[in-house]
Amino acid sequence: MGHYDHLGYGGEGSMYKGPRKIHNGADDNASGTAAVLELAYYFLNNKPTEKYNYLFIAFSAEEKGLLGSQYFVQNPTIPLSELNFALNMDMVGRMEKNMDLTIEGVGSSLVWKSSLNEVDCDAFPLKLKMREDGPSDHTAFYKMGVPALHFWTGKHKDYHKPSDDIEKINFEAESQIISFIESFLLKMDDLEKVEFHLRKK
Numbered sequence: 001m002g003h004y005d006h007l008g009y010g011g012e013g014s015m016y017k018g019p020r021k022i023h024n025g026a027d028d029n030a031s032g033t034a035a036v037l038e039l040a041y042y043f044l045n046n047k048p049t050e051k052y053n054y055l056f057i058a059f060s061a062e063e064k065g066l067l068g069s070q071y072f073v074q075n076p077t078i079p080l081s082e083l084n085f086a087l088n089m090d091m092v093g094r095m096e097k098n099m100d101l102t103i104e105g106v107g108s109s110l111v112w113k114s115s116l117n118e119v120d121c122d123a124f125p126l127k128l129k130m131r132e133d134g135p136s137d138h139t140a141f142y143k144m145g146v147p148a149l150h151f152w153t154g155k156h157k158d159y160h161k162p163s164d165d166i167e168k169i170n171f172e173a174e175s176q177i178i179s180f181i182e183s184f185l186l187k188m189d190d191l192e193k194v195e196f197h198l199r200k201k
């Protein structure tokens, strides 16, 4: 999943002070939307040997408070109990040199830590964070008992500003992130159902 809405001309949620200006949201979240499309393309063309089916979703109104993803979990197109897990890509375009790939939601299942660490990855180190309920669409799934992860390259000075634009995107790193997620999904495809974990806080 990835959200495809952003802030339009700004308003609520914008960090920009100045005359009316379009907020394109190249990182937040054209980058994640592109990752959803790339993954769909990969799994469509990758001979259909996967054990599981995959649902690719782009949500709207994330910036209004996860409205799209919340609607989906209340009105799912397949029973939520049949969902094995959910992956969210929100802001995956701003990897810099020596930066980690942050993965949040690791607390939502006991299998995540070892499964993520077992994926071969020379491109970047992983920063695994337990937090399950960060401010993005995976949280709607987590709250319904679906193990959910959020991949992202972190906040930056262009966050929620018109300057979050295409020339700042690190395309090479984003493609490495997508490759990592492909490998991770193929690895998860070999495993049994991922059990949800409710962490004591």
Ligand SMILES: [Zn+2]
Binding pocket: 003, 028, 029, 062, 090, 091, 136
């Ligand atoms: Zn976002």
